[in-house]
Amino acid sequence: MKSAIYYRTKKVTLNLLIHLFLLSIAVTCLYPLLWMVASSLKTQEAIFSDLSLIPRQIHFENYYQAVSQSDFGRYFLNSVFYTTSVVFGIVIIASLAAYAFSRLKFPGRNIIFTIFIAAMMIPIPGSFVALFVLLNKLHLRNTPLGYILCMISVGLSMSIFLLKTFFDTMPRELEDAARIDGCSKLGIWRHVALPFAKPAIAVVVVFNALNVWNEYVLALIIFDSKNLMPLQRALMMFRGEFLTNYPLLMAGLTITALPIIIVYLFMQKYIVKGVTSGAIFG
Amino acid sequence: MRIKSNLENYFFIMPAVVIFTVFYIIPFLWVAHLSLCDWDGILPTKTFVGLQNFKEIIIQDPSWWQSMWNAGYITLIALTLQNALAFLLALACDREIKMKNFYRVIFFIPPVLSEIVVGMVWRFIINDVDGANMINRGLTAMGFGQFAQSWLNNPKTALTTVALVHSWKGFGWGFLIFLAGLQTIPKELYEAARVDGASAWDYFKRVAIPLMVPVIVLVAILTVLGTMQAFALILGLVGGEFAGHTSVPVLRILAVMRDSSRFGYACAQGIGFGAILVAISFIQYRLSKRYRNA
Numbered sequence: 001m002k003s004a005i006y007y008r009t010k011k012v013t014l015n016l017l018i019h020l021f022l023l024s025i026a027v028t029c030l031y032p033l034l035w036m037v038a039s040s041l042k043t044q045e046a047i048f049s050d051l052s053l054i055p056r057q058i059h060f061e062n063y064y065q066a067v068s069q070s071d072f073g074r075y076f077l078n079s080v081f082y083t084t085s086v087v088f089g090i091v092i093i094a095s096l097a098a099y100a101f102s103r104l105k106f107p108g109r110n111i112i113f114t115i116f117i118a119a120m121m122i123p124i125p126g127s128f129v130a131l132f133v134l135l136n137k138l139h140l141r142n143t144p145l146g147y148i149l150c151m152i153s154v155g156l157s158m159s160i161f162l163l164k165t166f167f168d169t170m171p172r173e174l175e176d177a178a179r180i181d182g183c184s185k186l187g188i189w190r191h192v193a194l195p196f197a198k199p200a201i202a203v204v205v206v207f208n209a210l211n212v213w214n215e216y217v218l219a220l221i222i223f224d225s226k227n228l229m230p231l232q233r234a235l236m237m238f239r240g241e242f243l244t245n246y247p248l249l250m251a252g253l254t255i256t257a258l259p260i261i262i263v264y265l266f267m268q269k270y271i272v273k274g275v276t277s278g279a280i281f282g
Numbered sequence: 283m284r285i286k287s288n289l290e291n292y293f294f295i296m297p298a299v300v301i302f303t304v305f306y307i308i309p310f311l312w313v314a315h316l317s318l319c320d321w322d323g324i325l326p327t328k329t330f331v332g333l334q335n336f337k338e339i340i341i342q343d344p345s346w347w348q349s350m351w352n353a354g355y356i357t358l359i360a361l362t363l364q365n366a367l368a369f370l371l372a373l374a375c376d377r378e379i380k381m382k383n384f385y386r387v388i389f390f391i392p393p394v395l396s397e398i399v400v401g402m403v404w405r406f407i408i409n410d411v412d413g414a415n416m417i418n419r420g421l422t423a424m425g426f427g428q429f430a431q432s433w434l435n436n437p438k439t440a441l442t443t444v445a446l447v448h449s450w451k452g453f454g455w456g457f458l459i460f461l462a463g464l465q466t467i468p469k470e471l472y473e474a475a476r477v478d479g480a481s482a483w484d485y486f487k488r489v490a491i492p493l494m495v496p497v498i499v500l501v502a503i504l505t506v507l508g509t510m511q512a513f514a515l516i517l518g519l520v521g522g523e524f525a526g527h528t529s530v531p532v533l534r535i536l537a538v539m540r541d542s543s544r545f546g547y548a549c550a551q552g553i554g555f556g557a558i559l560v561a562i563s564f565i566q567y568r569l570s571k572r573y574r575n576a
Contacts (some may be wrong), residue, residue, distance in 0.1 A: 018374045019381075025371060026388045028450070036403045051419075067396070093297045100294035107288065112295065119306055123559050125511055125532055129539050130309035130316065135324065153305035156298055173527015189361060194520075214396035216514040217536070232398045236517060241403065243521075246406060257399045264394045270385055271394070275455065276462035 033257070040250035047246050053103060062251035070248065074227060075234040079256075080231055082144065083212045086151040090159050090208050091201055093152065095198050098163035099189050103175070113164070120157040120246045142224045151217050155208040162277070166200035203274040206267045213260055231256045317550035322543045331388055335550035346534055346551065353530040356445040357509040364449035365501060368456030373486075375457075376464040386461070390454040395450070401518015404447045409434045409519075434520055434523065437527040444516055455508075456501045463497035464490070499570035503563045510559055533553050 040054045040062050050056050067073040090264050100106070101113045131150055132141070140146030170193065178192045194201070219233040229237070235252055241250055264271060317335055321328040339346055371389065375382050392400065408417045409432050418430035433443045467490060475485045491498075513532040520528050528538075531551065541549040 015379065020341075022374055022381075022385050025367070026385055027389055029388050032403050032407055035407060040407070074292070092393055093301065093511075096294045096297035100291055104291040104294060106291040108559070112299065116298075116302065119302070123507060123511060123556050124310055124313060124557045125551060126307050126313050126535050126549050127306075127551060129535065129548045130312040131305065132539070133312065133316075133545065134305075140540055149301060154300050156306075158301055160298065163347065171371055185294075189294070191439065210394055214398075216396070216398055216517070217532075220536075221540075228378070232396055232514075233403065235398055239521065249402065250406065253399050253402055257395055260394055261391060264391065271390065272386070272458060275390075275458045 028137045066251040092208040094159035102167035202270045313549045323545040349541040350527045357447040360509045368453045372460035393454040397514035398518040
């Protein structure tokens with residue numbers, strides 16, 4: 001008969017090993033980002049000599065230079081503008097459609113919904129070639145509107161699917177009560193369905209915001225003018241020009257990455273929900 | 283009355299249908315149409331060439347097949363190394379353990395970052411400056427200085443380096459989905475197995491894995507679709523100077539369209555590549571069904 005102490009030691013050792021494993025991976029996740037931030041606060045010389053994560057001398061000039069001379073302030077605002085416009089558009093358009101697919105009756109409902117869902121499953125890796133041609137014809141290439149409409153279309157299927165699934169669980173009594181009070185269909189969507197779907201809308205907002213903020217290829221083929229570019233595109237161009245100015249590049253990367261990390265930390269509950277609903281993948 | 287109600291209902295789906303038709307369905311049909319044409323993207327005239335583009339892809343385009351092989355190699359590493367790591371981490375977190383939430387939050391930070399940012403940061407750490415190249419410094423410190431090199435410039439190590447950074451960025455997805463799957467297995471099953479004298483390994487092999495098959499298949503399909511189409515990470519890592527040894531299909535399509543202005547050929551590559559991806563996911567799905575029924 002093995003003693004209680006034996007089992008206790010075994011359990012503690014096992015837990016210790018598991019924590020060691022988890023911690024080492026967690027450090028691997030964080031280290032490159034801390035290194036990025038640390039390097040953005042050093043001078044070009046210090047990058048070669050000062051290898052600590054907390055710089056001996058902290059230099060904020062890189063950020064000043066990135067914003068004032070390299071226009072990162074403008075790129076940042078562009079990204080914010082595109083992200084909020086697309087997310088706002090998707091929430092309105094997708095929730096209207098999802099509500100109709102879930103609660104309203106009209107001919108062709110199921111077929112149209114199936115087409116939306118099929119689009120979610122079928123990858124078309126070359127679609128940007130056609131989008132380039134299409135936007136040229138519509139004179140929407142190199143315009144914010146062209147980019148915003150394309151990105152709304154990218155996020156639409158998934159968002160409609162998520163919201164429709166959620167609306168399906170909405171109790172009929174909620175709608176009936178509103179109808180008796182004289183609410184129109186649009187009124188029910190606005191005053192009953194939207195408030196009810198808040199948690200699902202949060203998931204839609206977070207995922208589409210991440211997706212737009214991080215998008216690269218459409219920004220590459222759509223924008224020629226520097227002053228319209230979002231951050232991801234600007235970073236690639238910036239590196240082409242200042243390949244060896246590492247502190248400045250790291251400042252630009254930090255400006256790009258930090259907002260998304262902060263949003264993630266505040267909204268991670270919804271991200272976990274979105275991922276584990278098994279429906280979303282980026 | 284009925285017609286009015288229908289019209290009213292169509293109003294709800296109209297904006298979605300219009301945007302979706304113009305920016306998804308029409309481009310989709312256009313890609314299919316252009317794939318049968320020879321067109322430079324500028325001239326108003328397109329030449330219909332039938333299946334000529336596809337023939338060229340299959341027999342005359344070694345750089346396309348090189349890019350397919352590269353993407354396949356990265357995907358293989360993602361399927362094995364990345365997903366094994368994700369599964370192990372999920373197992374480690376699927377128990378009464380302190381700081382579970384902390385780990386979960388941290389592991390999903392790489393996936394929320396953009397591929398461009400991740401690529402550039404890692405390039406800075408492993409390739410660019412000798413002084414700040416952490417991997418090389420570590421090797422030198424441990425006495426393996428002769429192995430220090432530019433990991434992304436050396437054709438022998440570049441692709442594996444890309445695949446490892448990709449796995450670093452991606453394992454958080456699998457981890458979250460695996461963890462959610464493991465948490466749906468009733469705890470009583472574990473206790474019952476232990477009472478019957480099963481070891482932790484027996485439980486793992488005979489209970490946890492079989493119950494997890496659908497989740498594993500889901501993660502595998504998502505990994506293949508996501509990794510085969512990944513490319514911005516490579517732009518971030520390798521930059522404008524990329525040669526054949528780290529090119530992937532989407533980068534080829536971009537290059538054919540932008541550098542050689544062969545729009546029809548680029549579309550044919552897109553269609554062929556999309557078809558292959560659909561076929562792979564379908565086969566994975568069928569295999570998993572057979573496995574579950576056996």
